[in-house]
Amino acid sequence: MNINLKVWRQKNMNVVGSFVNYKLSNVNPNMSFLEMFDMLNEKLISQKEDPIAFDHDCREGICGACSMFINGYPHGNKHGVTTCQLHMREFTDNQTIVVEPWRAKAFPVIKDLIVDRSSLDRIISSGGFVSLNTGSARDANEILISKEDAEESLSAASCIGCGACVAACKNASAMLFVGAKIYQFSKLPQGKIEEKKRIKSMLKQMDKENFGHCTNTGACSAECPKEISLDVISSLNKDFIKSSF
Amino acid sequence: MNTILNYSIGRKISLSLMGLFLCLFLIIHLIGNLKLFNNDLGLSFNQYSDFMSNNVFIKISSWILYFAILYHTIIGGYITYNNYKSRPIKYLIQKKNNISISSRNMGIAGSIIFIFIVVHMANFWWKFKFGNIPYIQYVRDIQSGYLASYEDVLPVLMNKNGHLIQNISNNYEIIYTYKNSYRVVSETFKNPFLVIFYGASMIAMSLHLLHGFKSAFMTLGLKINNLYGHIIHLIGWLFFGLLIPIGFASIPIYFYIVNFFTK
Numbered sequence: 001m002n003i004n005l006k007v008w009r010q011k012n013m014n015v016v017g018s019f020v021n022y023k024l025s026n027v028n029p030n031m032s033f034l035e036m037f038d039m040l041n042e043k044l045i046s047q048k049e050d051p052i053a054f055d056h057d058c059r060e061g062i063c064g065a066c067s068m069f070i071n072g073y074p075h076g077n078k079h080g081v082t083t084c085q086l087h088m089r090e091f092t093d094n095q096t097i098v099v100e101p102w103r104a105k106a107f108p109v110i111k112d113l114i115v116d117r118s119s120l121d122r123i124i125s126s127g128g129f130v131s132l133n134t135g136s137a138r139d140a141n142e143i144l145i146s147k148e149d150a151e152e153s154l155s156a157a158s159c160i161g162c163g164a165c166v167a168a169c170k171n172a173s174a175m176l177f178v179g180a181k182i183y184q185f186s187k188l189p190q191g192k193i194e195e196k197k198r199i200k201s202m203l204k205q206m207d208k209e210n211f212g213h214c215t216n217t218g219a220c221s222a223e224c225p226k227e228i229s230l231d232v233i234s235s236l237n238k239d240f241i242k243s244s245f
Numbered sequence: 246m247n248t249i250l251n252y253s254i255g256r257k258i259s260l261s262l263m264g265l266f267l268c269l270f271l272i273i274h275l276i277g278n279l280k281l282f283n284n285d286l287g288l289s290f291n292q293y294s295d296f297m298s299n300n301v302f303i304k305i306s307s308w309i310l311y312f313a314i315l316y317h318t319i320i321g322g323y324i325t326y327n328n329y330k331s332r333p334i335k336y337l338i339q340k341k342n343n344i345s346i347s348s349r350n351m352g353i354a355g356s357i358i359f360i361f362i363v364v365h366m367a368n369f370w371w372k373f374k375f376g377n378i379p380y381i382q383y384v385r386d387i388q389s390g391y392l393a394s395y396e397d398v399l400p401v402l403m404n405k406n407g408h409l410i411q412n413i414s415n416n417y418e419i420i421y422t423y424k425n426s427y428r429v430v431s432e433t434f435k436n437p438f439l440v441i442f443y444g445a446s447m448i449a450m451s452l453h454l455l456h457g458f459k460s461a462f463m464t465l466g467l468k469i470n471n472l473y474g475h476i477i478h479l480i481g482w483l484f485f486g487l488l489i490p491i492g493f494a495s496i497p498i499y500f501y502i503v504n505f506f507t508k
Contacts, residue, residue: 006337019337072340098338105331168342170349171328203252212331213253213324216460216469217348219341231468238466240254 001027001088004096005040007052010109013116017109019098029089033076034059034066036088053112059084061225064162068113069100074164074223082162082225102163104172105210117163119209123178124161126205130185131193143189153187156180158226165220165228171212176220178206179232186239196243203240254464256320261461263317268458268485270310275492282499286395287427288383294426298373318359325352347456347486354453361446368433373426381425384418397425434500447494454485 002025010017024040031039034056041051057065066083070076076086091097099113107115157180165176182199185191191198214233221230249255277297280290297303341349372378383395434440458481459469468474 069336069339072336072338073342077340100336100338103332103334103336105333170332170344172331173328200252203254207251207253210331211253212328213257214464215328215348215351216456216463217344219344222342222344229470230463231470234463234466234468237254237258237464240252241258241466244249244255 001029001091001093003027003036003088003091004094006096006098007113008100008109009052009112010101012111013108017112027088029087031088032059032084033068033070033086033088034084053110053114055114056084061085062160064160064225067102067115067117067163067167069102069167071098074102074167075162075225080225080227082160085225102167104163104166106172106174107163107166115163117161119211120161120163120174120177122209123174123202123205124181126201127181127198128194128201130190132190145188149187153184156187156228156232157184159184159224159228160226162225164223164225166211168219168223169212169214170217170219171215173214173220174206174209174211175214175233175236176224176228176230178202179236180228182239183232183235186235195239199236199239199243253324256324257464260317260320260324261464263313263320264457264461266313267310267317268454268461270313271485271489271493275489278496279492281427281430281496286383286392287381287425287431288392288395288421288423290427290430291381291423291425292421294373295423314359314362318355321352321355325355345456347452348460351453351456351460354449357446357449358453361442361449364442368439369429372429373424376429378424378426378429380422381428382420382422384420386418388417430496431500431504434497435504437501440497440501443497444494447490450493451486451490454490455482457481458485 002023005022005024006019007022008017009020022040024036024043027036027039034054037052037054044051055065055067057063059066061082061084064082066075068075068083070083070086075081075083076090078086078090101107101109101113102115102117104115106119107117110116159177159180161177163177166172166174169176182202185198186195216230216233218230221228250259277293280293281287283289347354379397381395381397383392385392434443459478462474462477463469467477469478
Protein backbone atom coordinates (compact mmCIF):
# COMPACT_ATOMS: atom_id res chain seq x y z
CA MET A 1 0.00 0.00 0.00
CA ASN A 2 1.01 3.61 -0.57
CA ILE A 3 0.57 6.29 2.04
CA ASN A 4 1.05 10.03 2.35
CA LEU A 5 2.48 11.26 5.61
CA LYS A 6 2.31 14.73 7.08
CA VAL A 7 4.80 14.72 9.94
CA TRP A 8 5.72 17.42 12.44
CA ARG A 9 9.44 18.25 12.11
CA GLN A 10 11.16 20.38 14.71
CA LYS A 11 14.96 20.64 15.02
CA ASN A 12 15.08 21.29 18.77
CA MET A 13 13.24 22.83 21.71
CA ASN A 14 14.09 26.38 20.76
CA VAL A 15 12.93 26.59 17.15
CA VAL A 16 9.46 26.59 15.66
CA GLY A 17 8.54 23.38 13.87
CA SER A 18 6.38 22.75 10.83
CA PHE A 19 4.70 19.91 8.96
CA VAL A 20 6.62 18.11 6.19
CA ASN A 21 4.96 15.83 3.64
CA TYR A 22 6.39 12.42 2.78
CA LYS A 23 5.26 9.76 0.36
CA LEU A 24 5.92 6.13 1.12
CA SER A 25 5.19 3.25 -1.27
CA ASN A 26 5.18 -0.53 -0.90
CA VAL A 27 4.13 -0.38 2.74
CA ASN A 28 3.25 -3.83 4.06
CA PRO A 29 -0.22 -3.71 5.73
CA ASN A 30 1.07 -6.01 8.46
CA MET A 31 3.76 -3.56 9.53
CA SER A 32 3.26 -1.77 12.79
CA PHE A 33 3.07 1.99 12.62
CA LEU A 34 6.58 2.23 14.08
CA GLU A 35 7.97 -0.20 11.52
CA MET A 36 6.49 2.01 8.83
CA PHE A 37 8.42 4.91 10.43
CA ASP A 38 11.59 2.78 10.43
CA MET A 39 11.06 2.23 6.73
CA LEU A 40 10.60 5.95 6.16
CA ASN A 41 13.72 6.75 8.18
CA GLU A 42 15.82 4.26 6.19
CA LYS A 43 14.63 5.97 3.06
CA LEU A 44 15.49 9.40 4.52
CA ILE A 45 18.95 8.21 5.61
CA SER A 46 19.66 6.77 2.15
CA GLN A 47 18.71 10.18 0.74
CA LYS A 48 21.15 11.76 3.26
CA GLU A 49 18.30 13.52 5.05
CA ASP A 50 17.80 13.84 8.80
CA PRO A 51 15.67 10.88 9.99
CA ILE A 52 12.52 11.60 11.99
CA ALA A 53 13.12 11.36 15.73
CA PHE A 54 10.45 9.39 17.56
CA ASP A 55 10.22 7.66 20.94
CA HIS A 56 10.00 3.86 21.11
CA ASP A 57 11.26 1.12 23.34
CA CYS A 58 9.59 -2.25 24.02
CA ARG A 59 7.39 -2.35 20.91
CA GLU A 60 4.99 -4.71 22.69
CA GLY A 61 2.63 -2.19 24.24
CA ILE A 62 3.88 -2.06 27.81
CA CYS A 63 6.52 0.67 28.03
CA GLY A 64 4.45 3.69 26.95
CA ALA A 65 7.33 5.30 25.08
CA CYS A 66 5.78 5.59 21.61
CA SER A 67 4.02 8.94 21.71
CA MET A 68 2.44 9.84 18.40
CA PHE A 69 -0.75 11.78 17.80
CA ILE A 70 -2.08 10.13 14.64
CA ASN A 71 -4.92 11.63 12.61
CA GLY A 72 -6.37 13.34 15.66
CA TYR A 73 -6.01 10.50 18.16
CA PRO A 74 -3.18 9.66 20.57
CA HIS A 75 -1.79 6.28 19.43
CA GLY A 76 -4.16 6.39 16.45
CA ASN A 77 -7.83 5.57 16.15
CA LYS A 78 -7.79 2.11 17.67
CA HIS A 79 -9.07 1.44 21.15
CA GLY A 80 -6.73 0.31 23.89
CA VAL A 81 -3.44 0.12 22.00
CA THR A 82 -0.17 2.01 21.84
CA THR A 83 1.39 3.15 18.56
CA CYS A 84 3.61 0.06 18.28
CA GLN A 85 0.49 -2.12 18.28
CA LEU A 86 -1.23 -0.07 15.62
CA HIS A 87 -0.86 -1.73 12.23
CA MET A 88 -0.88 -0.27 8.79
CA ARG A 89 -3.92 -2.40 7.89
CA GLU A 90 -5.97 0.08 9.95
CA PHE A 91 -5.34 2.65 7.21
CA THR A 92 -6.50 2.72 3.62
CA ASP A 93 -4.40 2.89 0.47
CA ASN A 94 -3.23 6.42 -0.41
CA GLN A 95 -4.56 7.80 2.87
CA THR A 96 -2.96 10.95 4.25
CA ILE A 97 -1.81 10.39 7.81
CA VAL A 98 -1.07 13.37 10.02
CA VAL A 99 1.45 12.63 12.77
CA GLU A 100 2.01 15.16 15.56
CA PRO A 101 3.83 15.06 18.87
CA TRP A 102 1.87 15.20 22.16
CA ARG A 103 0.93 18.83 22.62
CA ALA A 104 0.98 20.25 26.14
CA LYS A 105 2.81 22.98 27.98
CA ALA A 106 4.04 20.29 30.35
CA PHE A 107 5.39 18.22 27.44
CA PRO A 108 7.85 20.41 25.50
CA VAL A 109 8.96 18.99 22.16
CA ILE A 110 12.61 17.88 22.24
CA LYS A 111 12.87 16.96 18.59
CA ASP A 112 10.33 16.08 15.88
CA LEU A 113 7.89 13.68 17.59
CA ILE A 114 9.78 13.27 20.86
CA VAL A 115 8.42 15.17 23.85
CA ASP A 116 9.89 15.60 27.30
CA ARG A 117 7.60 13.70 29.66
CA SER A 118 9.75 14.05 32.75
CA SER A 119 6.96 16.17 34.29
CA LEU A 120 5.14 12.86 34.88
CA ASP A 121 8.27 11.41 36.51
CA ARG A 122 8.53 14.41 38.82
CA ILE A 123 4.91 13.86 39.91
CA ILE A 124 5.74 10.24 40.71
CA SER A 125 8.86 11.10 42.68
CA SER A 126 7.01 13.81 44.61
CA GLY A 127 4.75 11.02 45.91
CA GLY A 128 7.55 9.86 48.16
CA PHE A 129 7.92 6.43 49.71
CA VAL A 130 5.47 3.71 50.68
CA SER A 131 5.92 2.03 54.04
CA LEU A 132 6.87 -1.50 53.09
CA ASN A 133 9.18 -3.22 55.50
CA THR A 134 12.17 -4.97 54.02
CA GLY A 135 13.72 -8.10 55.42
CA SER A 136 12.77 -11.72 55.06
CA ALA A 137 9.77 -12.55 52.91
CA ARG A 138 6.50 -12.24 54.81
CA ASP A 139 3.56 -14.54 54.70
CA ALA A 140 1.33 -13.68 51.75
CA ASN A 141 -1.83 -13.80 53.86
CA GLU A 142 -0.48 -11.68 56.67
CA ILE A 143 -2.26 -8.59 55.32
CA LEU A 144 -5.65 -9.53 53.97
CA ILE A 145 -6.80 -7.70 50.86
CA SER A 146 -10.14 -8.38 49.22
CA LYS A 147 -10.19 -9.67 45.68
CA GLU A 148 -12.08 -6.56 44.48
CA ASP A 149 -9.61 -4.14 46.04
CA ALA A 150 -6.65 -6.07 44.65
CA GLU A 151 -8.18 -6.08 41.16
CA GLU A 152 -9.01 -2.37 41.24
CA SER A 153 -5.57 -1.50 42.52
CA LEU A 154 -3.90 -3.59 39.84
CA SER A 155 -6.02 -2.20 37.03
CA ALA A 156 -5.00 1.32 38.09
CA ALA A 157 -1.40 0.13 38.34
CA SER A 158 -1.51 -0.95 34.70
CA CYS A 159 -0.96 2.73 33.78
CA ILE A 160 2.21 2.88 31.68
CA GLY A 161 2.64 6.65 32.00
CA CYS A 162 2.53 7.19 28.24
CA GLY A 163 0.81 10.57 28.54
CA ALA A 164 -2.01 9.78 26.10
CA CYS A 165 -4.49 11.10 28.70
CA VAL A 166 -2.73 14.46 28.71
CA ALA A 167 -2.49 14.45 24.93
CA ALA A 168 -6.19 13.66 24.47
CA CYS A 169 -7.52 16.05 27.13
CA LYS A 170 -8.71 19.39 25.80
CA ASN A 171 -7.11 21.01 28.85
CA ALA A 172 -3.92 18.89 28.79
CA SER A 173 -4.81 17.74 32.29
CA ALA A 174 -2.90 14.89 33.94
CA MET A 175 -5.70 13.93 36.33
CA LEU A 176 -6.17 10.40 34.95
CA PHE A 177 -2.46 9.70 35.33
CA VAL A 178 -2.25 11.15 38.84
CA GLY A 179 -5.56 9.51 39.76
CA ALA A 180 -4.31 6.09 38.68
CA LYS A 181 -0.99 6.50 40.45
CA ILE A 182 -2.70 7.48 43.70
CA TYR A 183 -5.53 4.94 43.37
CA GLN A 184 -3.19 1.95 43.08
CA PHE A 185 -1.91 2.71 46.59
CA SER A 186 -5.13 4.03 48.12
CA LYS A 187 -6.84 0.70 47.59
CA LEU A 188 -4.21 -1.21 49.58
CA PRO A 189 -3.61 -1.10 53.35
CA GLN A 190 0.11 -0.47 52.80
CA GLY A 191 -0.72 2.66 50.84
CA LYS A 192 -2.97 4.14 53.54
CA ILE A 193 -0.13 5.14 55.84
CA GLU A 194 1.28 8.02 53.78
CA GLU A 195 -1.92 8.62 51.82
CA LYS A 196 -2.66 12.22 52.87
CA LYS A 197 0.89 13.38 52.35
CA ARG A 198 1.16 11.59 49.02
CA ILE A 199 -2.04 13.12 47.62
CA LYS A 200 -1.10 16.66 48.61
CA SER A 201 2.45 16.56 47.33
CA MET A 202 1.63 14.81 44.04
CA LEU A 203 -1.18 17.28 43.32
CA LYS A 204 1.05 20.19 44.22
CA GLN A 205 3.65 18.92 41.76
CA MET A 206 0.96 18.35 39.10
CA ASP A 207 -0.12 22.00 39.35
CA LYS A 208 3.49 23.16 39.28
CA GLU A 209 4.07 21.33 35.98
CA ASN A 210 1.39 23.45 34.26
CA PHE A 211 -1.11 20.71 33.52
CA GLY A 212 -4.67 21.96 33.06
CA HIS A 213 -7.72 21.43 35.28
CA CYS A 214 -9.98 18.42 34.78
CA THR A 215 -13.36 18.99 33.07
CA ASN A 216 -14.53 15.36 33.44
CA THR A 217 -15.04 15.04 29.69
CA GLY A 218 -13.75 11.46 29.71
CA ALA A 219 -11.45 11.92 26.69
CA CYS A 220 -8.49 10.64 28.74
CA SER A 221 -10.12 7.36 29.68
CA ALA A 222 -11.43 6.85 26.13
CA GLU A 223 -7.90 7.19 24.74
CA CYS A 224 -6.00 5.36 27.47
CA PRO A 225 -4.20 2.35 25.95
CA LYS A 226 -4.63 0.55 29.28
CA GLU A 227 -8.32 1.57 29.52
CA ILE A 228 -8.04 3.10 32.99
CA SER A 229 -11.46 4.04 34.33
CA LEU A 230 -12.55 7.64 34.75
CA ASP A 231 -13.51 6.64 38.30
CA VAL A 232 -9.91 7.03 39.44
CA ILE A 233 -10.39 10.79 38.99
CA SER A 234 -13.59 10.83 41.09
CA SER A 235 -11.79 8.76 43.67
CA LEU A 236 -8.87 11.18 43.71
CA ASN A 237 -11.30 14.07 44.22
CA LYS A 238 -12.89 12.25 47.14
CA ASP A 239 -9.54 11.37 48.69
CA PHE A 240 -8.41 14.98 48.27
CA ILE A 241 -11.49 16.23 50.15
CA LYS A 242 -10.91 13.65 52.88
CA SER A 243 -7.23 14.54 53.15
CA SER A 244 -8.12 18.23 53.62
CA PHE A 245 -9.78 17.62 56.97
CA MET B 246 -9.71 27.13 52.99
CA ASN B 247 -7.04 29.25 51.37
CA THR B 248 -4.76 26.24 51.10
CA ILE B 249 -7.47 24.15 49.42
CA LEU B 250 -7.92 26.84 46.78
CA ASN B 251 -4.21 26.65 45.97
CA TYR B 252 -4.82 23.24 44.43
CA SER B 253 -6.40 22.86 41.01
CA ILE B 254 -8.76 20.25 42.48
CA GLY B 255 -9.65 22.61 45.32
CA ARG B 256 -10.62 25.34 42.89
CA LYS B 257 -12.73 22.85 40.97
CA ILE B 258 -14.44 21.70 44.17
CA SER B 259 -15.36 25.27 45.09
CA LEU B 260 -16.60 25.79 41.54
CA SER B 261 -18.78 22.67 41.68
CA LEU B 262 -20.27 23.62 45.07
CA MET B 263 -21.20 27.06 43.76
CA GLY B 264 -22.59 25.46 40.60
CA LEU B 265 -24.82 23.11 42.56
CA PHE B 266 -26.04 26.04 44.68
CA LEU B 267 -26.97 27.82 41.45
CA CYS B 268 -28.78 24.65 40.29
CA LEU B 269 -30.81 24.77 43.51
CA PHE B 270 -31.63 28.41 42.82
CA LEU B 271 -32.84 27.49 39.31
CA ILE B 272 -35.40 25.09 40.77
CA ILE B 273 -36.75 27.71 43.21
CA HIS B 274 -36.71 30.44 40.56
CA LEU B 275 -38.64 28.27 38.11
CA ILE B 276 -41.25 27.22 40.67
CA GLY B 277 -41.84 30.90 41.50
CA ASN B 278 -41.96 31.96 37.88
CA LEU B 279 -44.51 29.31 36.96
CA LYS B 280 -47.03 31.53 38.81
CA LEU B 281 -46.96 33.62 35.65
CA PHE B 282 -49.04 30.89 34.03
CA ASN B 283 -51.81 31.13 36.69
CA ASN B 284 -54.98 32.37 35.12
CA ASP B 285 -55.64 35.15 37.65
CA LEU B 286 -54.59 38.32 35.79
CA GLY B 287 -51.20 38.21 37.45
CA LEU B 288 -52.42 38.41 41.05
CA SER B 289 -50.45 35.42 42.35
CA PHE B 290 -47.30 36.50 40.50
CA ASN B 291 -47.60 40.04 41.83
CA GLN B 292 -48.10 38.73 45.35
CA TYR B 293 -45.08 36.48 44.94
CA SER B 294 -43.05 39.36 43.52
CA ASP B 295 -44.03 41.56 46.45
CA PHE B 296 -43.07 38.83 48.91
CA MET B 297 -39.68 38.37 47.22
CA SER B 298 -38.81 42.05 47.37
CA ASN B 299 -39.76 42.49 51.03
CA ASN B 300 -38.68 39.32 52.82
CA VAL B 301 -35.45 39.63 54.82
CA PHE B 302 -34.50 35.99 54.34
CA ILE B 303 -34.87 36.38 50.58
CA LYS B 304 -32.72 39.53 50.71
CA ILE B 305 -29.87 37.70 52.43
CA SER B 306 -30.19 34.73 50.08
CA SER B 307 -30.07 37.02 47.09
CA TRP B 308 -26.73 38.50 48.21
CA ILE B 309 -25.36 34.96 48.59
CA LEU B 310 -26.71 34.26 45.12
CA TYR B 311 -24.97 37.29 43.57
CA PHE B 312 -21.75 36.19 45.23
CA ALA B 313 -22.17 32.63 43.89
CA ILE B 314 -22.79 33.88 40.35
CA LEU B 315 -19.74 36.16 40.43
CA TYR B 316 -17.53 33.53 42.07
CA HIS B 317 -18.59 30.82 39.62
CA THR B 318 -17.99 33.18 36.70
CA ILE B 319 -14.63 34.51 37.86
CA ILE B 320 -13.14 31.20 39.01
CA GLY B 321 -14.67 29.42 36.00
CA GLY B 322 -13.11 32.02 33.70
CA TYR B 323 -9.75 31.71 35.46
CA ILE B 324 -9.80 27.91 35.14
CA THR B 325 -10.83 28.06 31.47
CA TYR B 326 -8.07 30.56 30.73
CA ASN B 327 -5.51 28.36 32.48
CA ASN B 328 -6.72 25.28 30.63
CA TYR B 329 -6.39 27.12 27.35
CA LYS B 330 -2.85 28.13 28.24
CA SER B 331 -1.80 24.59 29.13
CA ARG B 332 -1.68 23.68 25.43
CA PRO B 333 0.15 26.60 23.75
CA ILE B 334 0.40 24.91 20.33
CA LYS B 335 -2.88 23.33 19.24
CA TYR B 336 -3.18 20.13 17.23
CA LEU B 337 -3.65 20.32 13.48
CA ILE B 338 -6.31 17.62 13.81
CA GLN B 339 -7.91 16.61 17.09
CA LYS B 340 -10.84 14.21 16.96
CA LYS B 341 -13.50 14.42 19.63
CA ASN B 342 -13.93 10.67 20.18
CA ASN B 343 -17.54 10.69 21.44
CA ILE B 344 -16.84 13.45 23.93
CA SER B 345 -20.07 15.40 24.26
CA ILE B 346 -20.50 18.91 22.84
CA SER B 347 -21.65 20.11 26.24
CA SER B 348 -18.51 18.97 28.06
CA ARG B 349 -16.23 20.51 25.44
CA ASN B 350 -17.90 23.93 25.55
CA MET B 351 -18.51 24.65 29.23
CA GLY B 352 -16.67 27.97 29.00
CA ILE B 353 -18.57 29.19 25.95
CA ALA B 354 -21.97 28.11 27.28
CA GLY B 355 -21.11 29.62 30.66
CA SER B 356 -20.17 32.95 29.08
CA ILE B 357 -23.48 33.07 27.19
CA ILE B 358 -25.32 32.38 30.45
CA PHE B 359 -23.42 35.19 32.19
CA ILE B 360 -24.34 37.66 29.43
CA PHE B 361 -27.90 36.42 29.74
CA ILE B 362 -27.91 37.04 33.49
CA VAL B 363 -26.73 40.62 32.97
CA VAL B 364 -29.44 41.26 30.34
CA HIS B 365 -32.05 39.47 32.45
CA MET B 366 -31.27 41.51 35.55
CA ALA B 367 -31.30 44.75 33.56
CA ASN B 368 -34.71 43.77 32.17
CA PHE B 369 -36.40 42.78 35.39
CA TRP B 370 -34.37 43.17 38.57
CA TRP B 371 -33.47 46.77 37.69
CA LYS B 372 -37.00 47.65 36.59
CA PHE B 373 -38.61 46.06 39.64
CA LYS B 374 -36.20 47.86 41.94
CA PHE B 375 -35.77 51.28 40.36
CA GLY B 376 -38.30 51.53 37.56
CA ASN B 377 -41.67 53.23 37.66
CA ILE B 378 -43.94 50.25 37.77
CA PRO B 379 -47.70 50.65 37.36
CA TYR B 380 -49.94 49.54 40.20
CA ILE B 381 -52.94 47.34 39.92
CA GLN B 382 -55.88 46.88 42.22
CA TYR B 383 -57.79 43.63 42.38
CA VAL B 384 -61.14 43.09 44.00
CA ARG B 385 -62.04 39.60 45.08
CA ASP B 386 -65.54 38.55 45.91
CA ILE B 387 -65.47 36.65 49.19
CA GLN B 388 -68.56 34.56 48.57
CA SER B 389 -67.61 33.17 45.18
CA GLY B 390 -63.82 33.49 45.59
CA TYR B 391 -63.46 34.91 42.10
CA LEU B 392 -61.79 38.14 41.10
CA ALA B 393 -64.61 40.59 40.56
CA SER B 394 -62.66 43.40 38.93
CA TYR B 395 -59.24 44.93 38.53
CA GLU B 396 -57.99 48.34 37.50
CA ASP B 397 -54.72 50.23 37.16
CA VAL B 398 -54.31 52.65 40.04
CA LEU B 399 -51.93 55.24 41.39
CA PRO B 400 -49.90 54.13 44.41
CA VAL B 401 -51.74 56.11 47.03
CA LEU B 402 -51.40 53.81 49.96
CA MET B 403 -47.73 52.95 49.82
CA ASN B 404 -45.88 52.01 52.96
CA LYS B 405 -42.62 53.75 53.72
CA ASN B 406 -40.51 51.14 51.95
CA GLY B 407 -42.20 52.16 48.75
CA HIS B 408 -43.68 48.71 48.32
CA LEU B 409 -47.19 47.74 48.87
CA ILE B 410 -49.58 48.11 50.10
CA GLN B 411 -52.89 47.01 51.39
CA ASN B 412 -55.22 44.15 51.65
CA ILE B 413 -58.46 45.79 52.63
CA SER B 414 -61.17 43.45 53.64
CA ASN B 415 -64.79 44.27 54.21
CA ASN B 416 -67.75 42.01 54.48
CA TYR B 417 -68.14 41.02 50.89
CA GLU B 418 -64.85 41.71 49.12
CA ILE B 419 -61.06 41.91 49.52
CA ILE B 420 -59.14 44.62 47.77
CA TYR B 421 -55.47 44.09 46.93
CA THR B 422 -53.13 46.66 45.44
CA TYR B 423 -49.77 45.55 44.08
CA LYS B 424 -46.97 46.65 41.86
CA ASN B 425 -47.91 45.17 38.52
CA SER B 426 -44.78 43.08 37.91
CA TYR B 427 -46.82 40.75 35.78
CA ARG B 428 -47.43 43.52 33.30
CA VAL B 429 -43.70 44.35 33.16
CA VAL B 430 -43.00 40.72 32.22
CA SER B 431 -45.75 40.70 29.66
CA GLU B 432 -44.62 44.00 28.08
CA THR B 433 -40.96 42.97 28.00
CA PHE B 434 -41.63 39.82 26.03
CA LYS B 435 -43.37 41.71 23.24
CA ASN B 436 -39.87 42.12 21.79
CA PRO B 437 -39.25 39.16 19.47
CA PHE B 438 -35.45 39.58 19.58
CA LEU B 439 -35.51 39.29 23.33
CA VAL B 440 -37.63 36.14 23.10
CA ILE B 441 -35.11 34.61 20.69
CA PHE B 442 -32.23 35.68 22.94
CA TYR B 443 -33.92 34.08 25.95
CA GLY B 444 -34.56 30.87 24.02
CA ALA B 445 -30.96 30.70 22.80
CA SER B 446 -29.67 31.36 26.31
CA MET B 447 -31.76 28.50 27.65
CA ILE B 448 -30.19 26.21 25.04
CA ALA B 449 -26.78 27.35 26.32
CA MET B 450 -27.94 26.67 29.87
CA SER B 451 -29.13 23.22 28.89
CA LEU B 452 -25.73 22.46 27.34
CA HIS B 453 -23.90 23.85 30.36
CA LEU B 454 -25.95 21.79 32.81
CA LEU B 455 -26.09 18.58 30.77
CA HIS B 456 -22.43 18.20 31.64
CA GLY B 457 -22.14 20.56 34.57
CA PHE B 458 -24.55 18.89 36.98
CA LYS B 459 -22.97 15.45 36.58
CA SER B 460 -19.46 16.83 36.48
CA ALA B 461 -19.99 18.75 39.73
CA PHE B 462 -20.80 15.49 41.50
CA MET B 463 -17.76 13.82 39.93
CA THR B 464 -15.59 16.66 41.18
CA LEU B 465 -17.03 16.05 44.63
CA GLY B 466 -15.99 12.40 44.40
CA LEU B 467 -18.93 10.53 42.88
CA LYS B 468 -17.93 7.60 40.69
CA ILE B 469 -19.95 7.86 37.51
CA ASN B 470 -19.76 4.20 36.52
CA ASN B 471 -21.98 2.84 39.30
CA LEU B 472 -25.65 3.04 40.23
CA TYR B 473 -25.48 6.42 42.02
CA GLY B 474 -23.51 7.81 39.13
CA HIS B 475 -26.17 6.71 36.67
CA ILE B 476 -28.93 8.23 38.83
CA ILE B 477 -27.12 11.59 38.97
CA HIS B 478 -26.50 11.38 35.24
CA LEU B 479 -30.22 10.78 34.66
CA ILE B 480 -31.32 13.61 36.97
CA GLY B 481 -28.86 15.98 35.29
CA TRP B 482 -30.03 14.98 31.86
CA LEU B 483 -33.77 14.99 32.52
CA PHE B 484 -34.20 17.94 34.87
CA PHE B 485 -31.28 20.27 34.28
CA GLY B 486 -30.67 19.43 30.65
CA LEU B 487 -34.29 19.28 29.54
CA LEU B 488 -37.20 20.17 31.82
CA ILE B 489 -35.84 23.25 33.62
CA PRO B 490 -34.50 25.00 30.48
CA ILE B 491 -37.78 24.21 28.66
CA GLY B 492 -39.72 25.52 31.67
CA PHE B 493 -37.84 28.83 31.64
CA ALA B 494 -37.93 29.19 27.85
CA SER B 495 -41.68 28.60 27.79
CA ILE B 496 -42.31 31.87 29.70
CA PRO B 497 -41.10 34.37 27.04
CA ILE B 498 -42.56 32.22 24.26
CA TYR B 499 -45.92 32.05 26.04
CA PHE B 500 -46.09 35.80 26.57
CA TYR B 501 -44.99 36.53 23.04
CA ILE B 502 -47.72 34.31 21.61
CA VAL B 503 -50.39 35.67 23.98
CA ASN B 504 -49.45 39.26 23.17
CA PHE B 505 -49.34 38.47 19.48
CA PHE B 506 -52.88 37.18 19.40
CA THR B 507 -54.44 39.76 21.71
CA LYS B 508 -53.06 42.64 19.65
